[in-house]
Amino acid sequence: MQSFNDIKELLTALKREDRLFYEMFGKRKSLEFKLSYALELVDYDEARIDYLVKKSVLRENGGLLEIDGLFLEFFEQVLEVNEEINLASIDENIKSIQENIVYFLNENSEHRRHAYLREIKRTFRKIGVVTIRSVIDLRRKVDNTFKNEPNFKNKQLKLKHLDEKRVMVKKLSGQALDLINENQPVFFKTSQDEELKRIITELKLQLNECSHNLIEIEKQIIDYLNQIKHQGLFLEKLRKLKYLKDHFTIEAETDIKQHLAKSNSLIFERRLGEPLNLSLDFILNEERAFASIKKVAKNYKSRTHIVPELAETIATDFLENNVEQEIMINLEEVRNHFLATGDNLFNFIVNYNFNKEVGFEERVTVYCQLVSIYDQEFMITNEFENFNGVEYAMVYPK
Incomplete structure (x- = not known):
């Protein structure tokens, strides 16, 4: 692996291949991004692709390319489109603050004390941002899992795992509040930094907002799990009825006839056909309407016989042979x-x-x-x- 010499070289490489990164990032969830397509985006200059591979910005495997995980995570974090809930970073930031507070209190040099204080303030800001993002990602993943996961068992397991992450976020958020309110009173009295006070106030507001959102997420998860349980019981009963029906014992072993006789649900009513008149604009402008008309016309036999019109006689001028020669490049x-x-x-x-x-x-x-x-x-x-x-x-x- 060859690293970049400085930040200028890194930014130049990213700017030069902005078209390539734009396409690859947009297709990051796709299983394939072919090398041939990447070469088209870099004007068929293989040296530019090789340079990014050597710098570990891209990964190549069997003619396929992908963005390296480090750079992909960077892009997703900056653009706030990451789907992974990284709880370890919150825990690491809390430990980092605790360590730097100890270093700050033990240090006698004002210059080094200021360096530790600056790192503490930076980490406090990071805790607020990471916690809010984790809560937002958690809410989105809960909603997407319930609506888009096709497998019944996996849907239930994923929601339970997301609930465990919710508990961890709540626990880490509480640890951050304890750190501010109780665990380090000497540091907060000693530092007397106005910027730190503003950061702490903003962090408390962010953690309080996260706490309210976590309560809503908990309610949502409980509601979704109850819906899944209800659907599971319904499907289980439906499978039992289908088993009895397939074995021709449903009438003998159940009272289904009595239940159907008492039910007046519309599902058992005969469906009435209602004509639907399409608008003229839809018929004239939509290709789907034209396709439907042709499909209906195949089954509709009209008694009207259309007599085709005969074309006029072709002029003799059009029947003359005109030869045009052109010299081709061999x-x-x-x-x-x-x-x-x-x-x-x-x-x-x-x-x-x-x-x-x-x-x-x-x-x-x-x-x-x-x-x-x-x-x-x-x-x-x-x-x-x-x-x-x-x-x-x-x-x-x-």
Whole structure:
């Protein structure tokens, strides 16, 4: 692994490949991001991909690319789209504050005491931000798990695990409040820092807001688990009824006939067909309406016979044979002439006689076609030159 030399080199690399990172981050949940697609985003310069792989920004495996976990976590944390609830960071920040408070009280140098105090304030701010994000992520994951998890057992287990995380967030939040209110009275009396007082006041407000949200999350989890339990009991009864029905014993072993006779639910009523008239705008402008009309027309036989109209006689002028000739460029012939020379490919194409008028842009196109088709027969170097505003690679015969 090669690390970046300084922050400037890191920012330059991220800025240069912003298109690539934008596409890869948007498809981070996809199983595949092919190397060929990544090369298209970096103008087919493999050296740029290799550079990011060597710096451990990207990971390559079998022609597939992915963003390294460290950078992916950084992007998700900054953009607040991370889905993992990291409770360890809250615990580590609390321990870090406790350690730095001890160092602060033991230190006699004002300069070093100020350094410890600055670290304590920074960590207090971090605790507030991380706790709020954890609560927001917890609420979102609870809601998404109940609505989107298809597996019944996994849905129940995930909600229980999220409830355990809720308890941990509540516990760590309480530890942070204890640290502020009770555990370190000497430090808070000794420091007498106005900025620290503002940070502590803001942190108390944040933790209080998190406490109220955790109560709501607890109610939500309980409600979801009760719904799952109710649905589970219903499905269990439904399976038993289906088992009895499949074995033709449902009428003998249950009183289903009596229950159905007492029920007047609409589900047992015959459905009445109600016509639905579509709007003219929908019929004229929507492709789905046209597809539906064609589908209905296949089953509808009309008695009206439409007599096709005969077209007029074709004029004799249109039946005359007109031959148009065009001189085509034979790429294989151009390749053979190039292999017989020692010149570079771009200079050879610019000066080549095609037996017809060929502009500069078309010659550049011929150059690109030859490199893409016959790349195995050419020696493509990493040297580049410019001509008429076009940057090209130096290509020679093998």
